[in-house]
Amino acid sequence: MGSLTTIQRLSEFAGQSVELQGWVYNTRSSGKIGFLMLRDGTGIVQSVISTDDVSGELFGTFETLTQESAVTVRGEVREDKRAPGGYELLVNGLDVHHVAQDYPIAPKEHGTAFLMDHRHLWLRSRRQHAIMLVRHEVIRACRDFLDNNDFVLVDTPIITPNAVEGTTTLFAIDYFGRSAYLTQSGQLYNEANAIALKKVYCFGPTFRAEKSKTRRHLTEFWMVEPEMAYCDLDGNIEWAEQLVAYIVSRVLETRMEQLDVLERDVSRLEVIGTPFPRVSYTEAVDMLQKAGIDFQWGGDFGGGDETILSENFEQPLIIHRFPAAIKAFYMKRDPDDERLALGVDILAPEGYGEIVGGGQREDDLDTLTTLIKQNDLPLEDYQWYLDLRRYGSVPHSGFGMGIERVVGWICGVPHLRETIPYPRTLTRLEP
RNA sequence: UCCGGCGUAGCUCAAUGGUAGAGCGGGUGGCUGUUAACCACUAGGUUGGGGGUUCGAGUCCCUCCGCCGGAGCCA
Numbered sequence: 001m002g003s004l005t006t007i008q009r010l011s012e013f014a015g016q017s018v019e020l021q022g023w024v025y026n027t028r029s030s031g032k033i034g035f036l037m038l039r040d041g042t043g044i045v046q047s048v049i050s051t052d053d054v055s056g057e058l059f060g061t062f063e064t065l066t067q068e069s070a071v072t073v074r075g076e077v078r079e080d081k082r083a084p085g086g087y088e089l090l091v092n093g094l095d096v097h098h099v100a101q102d103y104p105i106a107p108k109e110h111g112t113a114f115l116m117d118h119r120h121l122w123l124r125s126r127r128q129h130a131i132m133l134v135r136h137e138v139i140r141a142c143r144d145f146l147d148n149n150d151f152v153l154v155d156t157p158i159i160t161p162n163a164v165e166g167t168t169t170l171f172a173i174d175y176f177g178r179s180a181y182l183t184q185s186g187q188l189y190n191e192a193n194a195i196a197l198k199k200v201y202c203f204g205p206t207f208r209a210e211k212s213k214t215r216r217h218l219t220e221f222w223m224v225e226p227e228m229a230y231c232d233l234d235g236n237i238e239w240a241e242q243l244v245a246y247i248v249s250r251v252l253e254t255r256m257e258q259l260d261v262l263e264r265d266v267s268r269l270e271v272i273g274t275p276f277p278r279v280s281y282t283e284a285v286d287m288l289q290k291a292g293i294d295f296q297w298g299g300d301f302g303g304g305d306e307t308i309l310s311e312n313f314e315q316p317l318i319i320h321r322f323p324a325a326i327k328a329f330y331m332k333r334d335p336d337d338e339r340l341a342l343g344v345d346i347l348a349p350e351g352y353g354e355i356v357g358g359g360q361r362e363d364d365l366d367t368l369t370t371l372i373k374q375n376d377l378p379l380e381d382y383q384w385y386l387d388l389r390r391y392g393s394v395p396h397s398g399f400g401m402g403i404e405r406v407v408g409w410i411c412g413v414p415h416l417r418e419t420i421p422y423p424r425t426l427t428r429l430e431p
Numbered sequence: 432u433c434c435g436g437c438g439u440a441g442c443u444c445a446a447u448g449g450u451a452g453a454g455c456g457g458g459u460g461g462c463u464g465u466u467a468a469c470c471a472c473u474a475g476g477u478u479g480g481g482g483g484u485u486c487g488a489g490u491c492c493c494u495c496c497g498c499c500g501g502a503g504c505c506a
Binding site for chain 2: 026028029030031032033034035037046048050051052066067080082083084102103104105106107108109110111112113114169184185206208210211212213214215216217218221223300302303304345353354355356357400401402403404405406415427
């Protein structure tokens with residue numbers, strides 16, 4: 001009998017007998033010759049069943065197969081131009097483990113609502129399979145980049161006692177009779193961890209109870225958040241752009257096949273490299289006004305504004321030094337202009353929006369105490385956070401990068417819900 | 432929360448206010464190289480719910496529900 005292998009390794013077995021374990025993606029038949037598109041989770045291969053080569057009994061078995069039935073197939077691997085992918089399997093053995101009844105997703109176009117209701121099955125499709133592989137590579141690239149640069153993974157809690165920036169966008173939970181929230185960022189803990197371990201990152205799910213109903217929003221999404229002690233805004237920006245560039249190069253290196261399935265224009269990714277263009281918030285406002293947009297200094301950019309700004313560049317666009325009033329209280333003021341905060345956003349090209357947000361943190365005890373009071377936040381809840389400014393305070397910076405937005409940009413998919421296995425949105429909790 | 436769009440067979444969609452249809456999927460049969468194969472036959476409907484106008488409503492009006500994506504907010 002042939003070696004047990006997977007479809008992704010099939011080209012190594014040309015001319016040899018192999019055994020594949022998988023599911024029926026589709027079948028076609030001309031009466032005396034049958035084509036079984038076999039899916040095994042690693043790829044899809046055309047398997048040919050000809051009555052010239054196999055018994056009538058085996059052909060009869062083939063004819064009972066339905067979409068997504070579970071089968072083990074044995075046969076000889078052959079290079080053939082007529083086969084999608086260039087290789088096919090000449091079948092001489094077929095075991096049926098389970099015959100699927102009325103698989104809901106037909107080989108045709110479906111609406112997104114229907115597909116999302118069947119997300120647990122939709123993931124088997126070629127396109128979703130490709131997106132999940134790119135997502136895996138993006139996550140692996142994040143970890144490799146940070147690990148190889150001496151960052152330490154230090155997990156931050158998902159259940160938190162207090163609101164970082166108010167409670168309106170937080171999911172409240174009952175914690176044995178006390179109120180608690182699902183985290184919207186690991187950042188405050190990250191700051192403590194950075195003072196303890198120099199360069200750290202956390203990587204986990206994040207929750208936002210925003211009533212956003214757009215293609216760019218999920219209520220549960222994954223974020224990687226590096227934080228560095230002894231690091232200013234410029235150092236922070238360099239880490240962020242290097243991380244983004246590394247992720248793109250890794251996906252291009254390892255997932256060309258999947259980008260091809262997604263029909264992604266990879267030339268838009270191949271040009272990505274550091275340094276990324278940098279503009280200040282004030283310069284960005286000028287750019288918008290010159291483009292004829294009625295935008296006043298001091299406002300925050302909307303989705304449309306971001307698209308207009310990023311369309312001027314083929315690289316991700318770094319925007320830095322925002323009005324302090326529109327940024328979080330913990331952001332350090334610009335010593336050269338007190339109206340500004342040392343924050344940074346990175347906008348992905350092609351209108352995919354903000355993929356990175358971060359900045360240098362306020363490290364002065366008195367200033368931070370004042371800011372907490374000015375924002376009407378409960379000072380007592382922030383005592384541990386203020387301790388970081390009492391004991392060995394140093395300049396430190398960090399940023400968060402949204403995994404789904406990066407995956408969406410790299411894959412070229414218009415909607416974030418396809419970039420996470422089981423999306424949670426304002427109206428979707430199942431499956 | 433506001434604005435706009437949509438809701439017809441399992442799915443994707445048709446149907447001037449006048450007999451509710453097609454393709455895919457399912458079933459049956461045919462076909463020896465198919466590429467979401469093809470051909471023939473076949474089963475499958477409370478047109479999202481309720482109310483109204485009309486001789487007559489899938490179609491027009493009101494209302495409720497659900498979904499979609501845009502604003503706000505954000506990664």
